[in-house]
Amino acid sequence: MRPTIKDVAKAANVSIATVSLVLHNNERISSETKRRVLKRIKQLHYHPSRSARGLVLSKIGNIGFIITEEHFLRTESFYTRVFLGTEFEAREKDNYVLLATISSSFKKGDPLPRFILERNADGILIVGKVPEAFIESIKKYNMPILFIDYLPPNGDFPGVLIDNERGGMLATEYLINSGHQNIAFIGGEISHPSIMERLHGYKLALEKANIINGNGLVVTNDENLSRQNGYRSAEKLFIQNKNVTAIFASTNATAVGVIQYLKDNNLNIPNDISLIGFDDVEADIMIDPPLTTIRVPKVKMGTEAVQLLLNIIKTETTTAKKIIVPIELVVRESIKNIN
Amino acid sequence: MRPTIKDVAKAANVSIATVSLVLHNNERISSETKRRVLKRIKQLHYHPSRSARGLVLSKIGNIGFIITEEHFLRTESFYTRVFLGTEFEAREKDNYVLLATISSSFKKGDPLPRFILERNADGILIVGKVPEAFIESIKKYNMPILFIDYLPPNGDFPGVLIDNERGGMLATEYLINSGHQNIAFIGGEISHPSIMERLHGYKLALEKANIINGNGLVVTNDENLSRQNGYRSAEKLFIQNKNVTAIFASTNATAVGVIQYLKDNNLNIPNDISLIGFDDVEADIMIDPPLTTIRVPKVKMGTEAVQLLLNIIKTETTTAKKIIVPIELVVRESIKNIN
DNA sequence: AATTTTTAGTTAAACGTTTAACTGAACATA
DNA sequence: TATGTTCAGTTAAACGTTTAACTAAAAATT
Structure with missing residues (x-):
């Protein structure tokens, strides 16, 4: 059986609350105790249960990544790299990315990604152009939404965009x-x-x-x-x-x-x-x-997006901030100077 | 606030246990009650909390998808399609797929995908060739593992393979x-x-x-x-x-x-x-x-893999079953008959 | 020395499910 | 009629965390 907070507490001779406080770096705990607890955590390979945490915090640490199937399967790895960027940053911030594809001909009434229905994501990344009907359909769930490389014509959403x-x-x-x-x-x-x-x-x-x-x-x-x-x-x-x-x-x-x-x-x-x-x-x-x-900077678009989204989630603000990622001219050999 | 099982119970005038039993299609509940409860579930847009469920069942409904970054970014959409297949089947079976990339030069001691450390996945799909060192590293977590389009030279694992x-x-x-x-x-x-x-x-x-x-x-x-x-x-x-x-x-x-x-x-x-x-x-x-x-059949490889993996998880068996997906000759116009 | 404040914890409730164990009513059986 | 049995539920404990409220000891203040 995987170790729980109780096992750590017992091993370190403290209450489970102390372990939890150590985990959250609470300054109420002496450095000596902190050290002891941390040692046991490592020793036992303890990792807090996401389910338990999610239950009490009603925040799951998942973010949804929605893209049309067509875009996802593109031979250019554009969106795949963006996805990778989100994954990197999410991992860094102790989150998971759940990917779901939708049809590019989505229409009202079509099934929505499960993590929306089940509210198994704290926020949503919508990547590339998606049907207007889809955006309409998910509005009522009012989860935090952030767009990448696309902004719907109406509605004011935050986004990470290319210049x-x-x-x-x-x-x-x-x-x-x-x-x-x-x-x-x-x-x-x-x-x-x-x-x-x-x-x-x-x-x-x-x-x-x-x-x-x-x-x-x-x-x-x-x-x-x-x-x-x-x-x-x-x-x-x-x-x-x-x-x-x-x-x-x-x-x-x-x-x-x-x-x-x-x-x-x-x-x-x-x-x-x-x-x-x-x-x-x-x-x-x-x-x-x-x-x-x-x-x-495709990967960067992903990381920036996750950063902003997590921020929106944490602060519970509604913002329509746009992040414009810098682009760059790369000169190689396909252009002839005819001056 | 999102509705909980309590809200449904109250609305349907039953105990929460009854709601739960209805959700699991237990035959102890009369069809009349079942009908009433189901009606309220729909009405309230109730979806059980994954965290709560995961907590009591110690089973989270996530499966991990591990692939080298290099393979994932390939311009050929081979593995992307396999991924899509896993996503489809997982969704069908009420599961989520968590994708993590590893380096193709993974060596002992390198950080493992977080869902392994945190045991935030019930089982793992390893897709394409991965370094032997990686397989060694994850063995000790003994989570159910299934390989797709690759089998490590030693060790007897289940797999979904191409003929x-x-x-x-x-x-x-x-x-x-x-x-x-x-x-x-x-x-x-x-x-x-x-x-x-x-x-x-x-x-x-x-x-x-x-x-x-x-x-x-x-x-x-x-x-x-x-x-x-x-x-x-x-x-x-x-x-x-x-x-x-x-x-x-x-x-x-x-x-x-x-x-x-x-x-x-x-x-x-x-x-x-x-x-x-x-x-x-x-x-x-x-x-x-x-x-x-x-x-x-790339998508099919994904769906078959998830089916088998979920089966292994459910039955808690260790199997080394191999599924060989059928291939097919597609005749088009790039071959000249010189007989 | 008595009182107050600070420090470093602990206790216990809550989160939303599942499910074994229980219950009370209706029905069947002897 | 008394006694089982079945039916259709209900009760309550458990899962592993977080955190507000509490506490006992030590330190500071009067």
């Missing part, structure tokens, strides 16, 4: 500074607000540099599969447009599709076409030459 | 039946037993067909990144060997690398080279032509 607009600008400006003018934007899942914001950043940068080019250079397309999306979009772009010299691919999965298209059509990167991506590419994907990109 | 050998045979035999003789095997992470077994199946099939070709056709290589691995291995293969007509790539990530190599070297699939993979390819990866492959 997509600045990223879009950064990417575009870098292309402009490298002498490009005919810069195309290829958008993946354009209905995701993040992509919209990147597009907005792109437009802003062009405007600022007084470059006016028709909308023909912006190709969007809402297929689910980002790579095919990138491929098809590139195809579409080049049919209409022969003089593009640079492409801003709004995600790296899109970029991979674009690369395939360029390869299939004997267009060399960066000599014929310069290309910049968004999100650092997984090392596993072979891209030749290495892709210049905007790096997003 | 890799049969898969290797199936793939190779299909190539043979299509008239190929110079069939190469390109192995990804060859130190993973699964890959070894596929290789063994390959050899068996060749033997059975009386095809003798030197070991020059087997290229293995233990780089971590499967795609680069595939690329490099293909390179190596073709330097030594000019007359290969078919390749069996031991994983699909490897196959993708091989495809890139072939494309870069103007070798057409299937006209110049036939190719077969292993694991069904993610729809997102653009492969032209569609790849013939051995399909592995």
